[in-house]
Amino acid sequence: MRKTKRRIDFSRIAVYVTIIAITVIMLLPFAWMLSASLKLSRDVFVFPIEWIPSQPRWENYTEIWTKIPLALFIYNTSKLTIIVTLLQLLTSSFAAYAFAKLRFPYKNTLFLGYIATIAMPWQVYMVPQFLLMREFGLNNTHLALICLQAFTAFGVFLMRQFYMSIPDELCEAARIDGMNEYQIWAKIMLPLSKPALSTLTIFTFVTTWNDFLGPMIYLTKTELKTIQIGLRMFISQYSAEYGLIMAASVVALIPVLIVFLSLQRFFVEGVASSGLKG
Amino acid sequence: MSGDAAKPVRVRRKVRVVSRRRRRVENALVAYSFIAPNFLGFAVFTLGPILFAFALAFMHWDGSNPIKFAGLDNFWRLFEDRAFIAAFWNTVVYTVVSVPLTLACALGLAMLLNQKIVGRDFFRTAMFFPYVASLVAVAVVWNMIFNPEMGPVNMLLYSLGLDPKDMPGWAADRHWAMVTVILFGVWKSMGYYMVIYLAGLQGINSELYEAAGLDGANAWQKFRHVTLPQLAPTTFFVTVMLTIQSFKVFDQVYMITQGGPGTSTLVLVYHIYNEAFISWDLGYSSMIALVLFFLVLAVTVIQFRRQKED
Numbered sequence: 001m002r003k004t005k006r007r008i009d010f011s012r013i014a015v016y017v018t019i020i021a022i023t024v025i026m027l028l029p030f031a032w033m034l035s036a037s038l039k040l041s042r043d044v045f046v047f048p049i050e051w052i053p054s055q056p057r058w059e060n061y062t063e064i065w066t067k068i069p070l071a072l073f074i075y076n077t078s079k080l081t082i083i084v085t086l087l088q089l090l091t092s093s094f095a096a097y098a099f100a101k102l103r104f105p106y107k108n109t110l111f112l113g114y115i116a117t118i119a120m121p122w123q124v125y126m127v128p129q130f131l132l133m134r135e136f137g138l139n140n141t142h143l144a145l146i147c148l149q150a151f152t153a154f155g156v157f158l159m160r161q162f163y164m165s166i167p168d169e170l171c172e173a174a175r176i177d178g179m180n181e182y183q184i185w186a187k188i189m190l191p192l193s194k195p196a197l198s199t200l201t202i203f204t205f206v207t208t209w210n211d212f213l214g215p216m217i218y219l220t221k222t223e224l225k226t227i228q229i230g231l232r233m234f235i236s237q238y239s240a241e242y243g244l245i246m247a248a249s250v251v252a253l254i255p256v257l258i259v260f261l262s263l264q265r266f267f268v269e270g271v272a273s274s275g276l277k278g
Numbered sequence: 279m280s281g282d283a284a285k286p287v288r289v290r291r292k293v294r295v296v297s298r299r300r301r302r303v304e305n306a307l308v309a310y311s312f313i314a315p316n317f318l319g320f321a322v323f324t325l326g327p328i329l330f331a332f333a334l335a336f337m338h339w340d341g342s343n344p345i346k347f348a349g350l351d352n353f354w355r356l357f358e359d360r361a362f363i364a365a366f367w368n369t370v371v372y373t374v375v376s377v378p379l380t381l382a383c384a385l386g387l388a389m390l391l392n393q394k395i396v397g398r399d400f401f402r403t404a405m406f407f408p409y410v411a412s413l414v415a416v417a418v419v420w421n422m423i424f425n426p427e428m429g430p431v432n433m434l435l436y437s438l439g440l441d442p443k444d445m446p447g448w449a450a451d452r453h454w455a456m457v458t459v460i461l462f463g464v465w466k467s468m469g470y471y472m473v474i475y476l477a478g479l480q481g482i483n484s485e486l487y488e489a490a491g492l493d494g495a496n497a498w499q500k501f502r503h504v505t506l507p508q509l510a511p512t513t514f515f516v517t518v519m520l521t522i523q524s525f526k527v528f529d530q531v532y533m534i535t536q537g538g539p540g541t542s543t544l545v546l547v548y549h550i551y552n553e554a555f556i557s558w559d560l561g562y563s564s565m566i567a568l569v570l571f572f573l574v575l576a577v578t579v580i581q582f583r584r585q586k587e588d
Contacts, residue, residue, distance in 0.1 A: 015390060015393065015395065016395065018390060019390055019391070019395065019401055022387065022390075022405070023401055023404045023405070026404055026405055026407070026408060026465070026469070027404055027407070029408075029416060029419045029420060029423060030407070030411070030419075032419060032422075032423060032430070033415070033416075033419045036419075036422070044422070045422075045425070045428035045429070045430075047430060047433040047434075047437075048433075048437075049430055090315075091315040091316035091319065092316060094312050094313075094315060094316065095312055095313045095315070095316040095317060097312055098309040098310075098312035098313045099313070102305070102308070102309040102312070103305070103309070104305065104306040104309035104310065105306055107309075110313065110317065113320075113321075113325060114320070117324055117325065117328065119518075119522055119574060119575075119578055120328065120571065120574070121522065121525065121526035121547075121570060121571070121574060122526075123526050123528065123547045123550060123567065123570065124328070124331060124567045124568070124570055124571045125324070125327040125328045125330070125331040125567070126327075126550075126554075126567075127331065127334070127550070127554045127560055127563055127564060127567065128326075128327040128328075128330035128331045128334055128564070129323060129324075129327035130554075131330075131341065131560070132322075132323070132326065132327055132330070147319065147322075147323050148323050150319060151316050151317075151318075151319030151320040151323060151324070152320075152324075153320065153324070155316075156316060156320075180308075181308050181309075181312070182308075185312070202410075206409075206410045209412070210410075210411075210412050210413050212413060212414065212529045212532075212533075213528060213529060213532075213551070217555060227412070228412060228413070228414045229414075231412075231414045231415065231418075232414050232533070235414070235418055242422065245418060246418075246419070249412070249414070249415035249416075249418060249419065250415075252412045252414070252415050253411055253412055253415050256410050256411065256412060257407075257410075257411075260406075260407070260410045261403070264403055264406070
């Protein structure tokens, strides 16, 4: 009896050691980034690594705002991300309601249009899409990026899967109570779909915030650039200013970290309930 | 008498038919009003360009002069284009190595973090964080950490007694560049697939494990004969997702190796980008995009077939 207990304890310790070791590896680059962001560029590569700088250079964090228009980049990215995320949530959940709960002609054909493109990499049609936007005169505008990111098949699919799991009787009962479809969507479906909406918010926010190829193709004017290409520009201009580059990187990470941490408790639930697990 | 009585009935039925039809039209209009905002955007900015992409692959166009029909010119050119052939094989190598590796890591992590342990939420969040972190920011850190001359990884190898001549050159070395890109990809994305696996694991009925335990199955046998078969739909989904993601890899290559050294990490999307936005050879770049599309399609169909057989 005592022997088995000791063996269980041993395997428990092994589990903890493994998990902690993996977590350290996963987070090490972030720790290094944070540590380097408080150093002089010439001290960044000193080995063995001084994880906590003895004289932290907080000036790095004030200097980056004057070296590049970092505030403008963050403003541009926030603007884009918020508009795209709101449009995505609104139009996807709106369309998904019809696909999940209403009957109308050509429903399956229209839905097939979405499904057929869900696995289609954007890179396959990015060139014609760019030509189309140029034709519309949307080249070098934020509107182009909004248009290409706000109406995705993925959003409609995810929301529809979730709405399918809500019993039809709930809608029927609401109809008998005299609600119209718009009221049912707003007062019954939306409040129930918090996990799916959070999942979609995380996905859209993260994709838009971190998008690189899209802004790189569409935005060539500095004043329009997003944080990702702005940061990239900074890196190629000041390639030896390691401390500053790391400080700017830390700043670029913070908004995503906040959104992610505030929504992550919905996330596993959202992935599970939206049928994303297959 | 009977004729008199029949008339109003027929009229009433007609009224009912009309009102029912009207109601059906109204219902359809309501439904379309729900779909329209998303569908219009989707049709104009996604469906349209997709159709255009297929047509463009058979054209010559530089974006300003008139379009010319090219027939299969662009297709034959693929076989003579060394950069395309390199990009094709590099994409295949990237996929063949990174998909199983990411899958195994994600499943392993999910198994570890599906247990009752202290601080489980923290560990899950930590594993997931690289996935949401800004790619530019983490790629630049990755480049610094794996810097061949000054980076801490090679410094560590040096202090462990490795000869500087045998040191891997990582992103700057022909033979190591792909390894560096793959390692980065696995590190960045495995947390996401771990979450999907966690959702899958939570869906497994715990009675199955109890039954297997009564039959005297050990931990490995439980994993092999209960967990893996129960997770088959999840694994299918993850494999398809991962394969598509690997075929369209670009950002991380652009930031870590710029496709080099030489063409050692040039991938399909990189080649599409170069042909379109550097050379302005729009027809040819669409032909390469078509190859990418058929690769993704083929893999998805094969996976679906295998899934059905199982």
